[in-house]
Amino acid sequence: MTIVELMKKRRSIRRYKISPISKHLINKIIEAASYAPSGLNRQPWFFVAISNSNLKERIRQECEEHERRFYEQVKGNFRESLSFFNLSPVKSFLTEAPYLIVVFAKKGDPYWNESMWICIGYTILKIQEERLASLTYTPPQMSFLNEMLDISKKYKPVAILPVGYPDEKVDLSKRKRKLVDQLVKFIE
Amino acid sequence: MTIVELMKKRRSIRRYKISPISKHLINKIIEAASYAPSGLNRQPWFFVAISNSNLKERIRQECEEHERRFYEQVKGNFRESLSFFNLSPVKSFLTEAPYLIVVFAKKGDPYWNESMWICIGYTILKIQEERLASLTYTPPQMSFLNEMLDISKKYKPVAILPVGYPDEKVDLSKRKRKLVDQLVKFIE
Numbered sequence: 001m002t003i004v005e006l007m008k009k010r011r012s013i014r015r016y017k018i019s020p021i022s023k024h025l026i027n028k029i030i031e032a033a034s035y036a037p038s039g040l041n042r043q044p045w046f047f048v049a050i051s052n053s054n055l056k057e058r059i060r061q062e063c064e065e066h067e068r069r070f071y072e073q074v075k076g077n078f079r080e081s082l083s084f085f086n087l088s089p090v091k092s093f094l095t096e097a098p099y100l101i102v103v104f105a106k107k108g109d110p111y112w113n114e115s116m117w118i119c120i121g122y123t124i125l126k127i128q129e130e131r132l133a134s135l136t137y138t139p140p141q142m143s144f145l146n147e148m149l150d151i152s153k154k155y156k157p158v159a160i161l162p163v164g165y166p167d168e169k170v171d172l173s174k175r176k177r178k179l180v181d182q183l184v185k186f187i188e
Numbered sequence: 189m190t191i192v193e194l195m196k197k198r199r200s201i202r203r204y205k206i207s208p209i210s211k212h213l214i215n216k217i218i219e220a221a222s223y224a225p226s227g228l229n230r231q232p233w234f235f236v237a238i239s240n241s242n243l244k245e246r247i248r249q250e251c252e253e254h255e256r257r258f259y260e261q262v263k264g265n266f267r268e269s270l271s272f273f274n275l276s277p278v279k280s281f282l283t284e285a286p287y288l289i290v291v292f293a294k295k296g297d298p299y300w301n302e303s304m305w306i307c308i309g310y311t312i313l314k315i316q317e318e319r320l321a322s323l324t325y326t327p328p329q330m331s332f333l334n335e336m337l338d339i340s341k342k343y344k345p346v347a348i349l350p351v352g353y354p355d356e357k358v359d360l361s362k363r364k365r366k367l368v369d370q371l372v373k374f375i376e
Binding site for chain 2: 004006012030041052081085110122124126178183
């Protein structure tokens, strides 16, 4: 499969089969992530890969609590968008997916946030190449993850990537992308 | 070539052959970029692809002026890092590369910056797949690009990607990446 086919077929997945995946696969995914470019090659990333059920349950509870508070204050257009995407404070993928990869970025390194998100782009493409599915989930509040996972405060949690086999049918006609000629202006 | 081989071989390139590349190739690169995921699928990106020599020259002059001011104030460790990477205020790639892709992000869309950098990750991988080279160049000041390229202030310039054939030998032994077991902690 070409890289563009991978990109084109990938969708964010919110339902996962409970079928386990191997630690070896997670290592292959992290290896791909490690090749991302970064400001002054500082490689400002660290990953915690969690398959422990109790811990996934605790992460889910904490995230859902923050999500409920977040949803209470959301209004207008943005609330409509959330329901259009079937988003809700219930985050069952946090316990269904066999692995959660919690992504931490080292604050203060040059372009640490920009580098981190290029790296997340690499990660989700590698997950797709392995015929697994993922989602770049960003809880409204994430700092609890440092203490829960025993990670230094120098590292900021930026996303949780559930990883597993998809348990929903991907409808490629949904979430359409803009066409190239809407996206680029040439100056020759 | 597998996606991991692409990731592994890609390096940031600062010297380009002046050999032209086709508009068709640029469109293929933008198509790949368009498949990146984004917060609520807002696709907060816009690209200006420049092959016009006069315009590239004006962009280079403006960037180098900001770079010189930036370098004057850089001190200590960070200055050493810059010289280790052979970085200087001279940005010849801005006129040597046959195309510059200026990347704009629509401020205010949910997770616009994070989405934008995933998209840049997709873009540089597609450039690599076409056996072209690139660099995610972030001038110290970029807002002049809105006026120069006639782009609404709703869009923020986030990077300039020179695109062309590399005119330097890539030494894969440099800019080494950390090993997987330094980057991940498993909790099972």
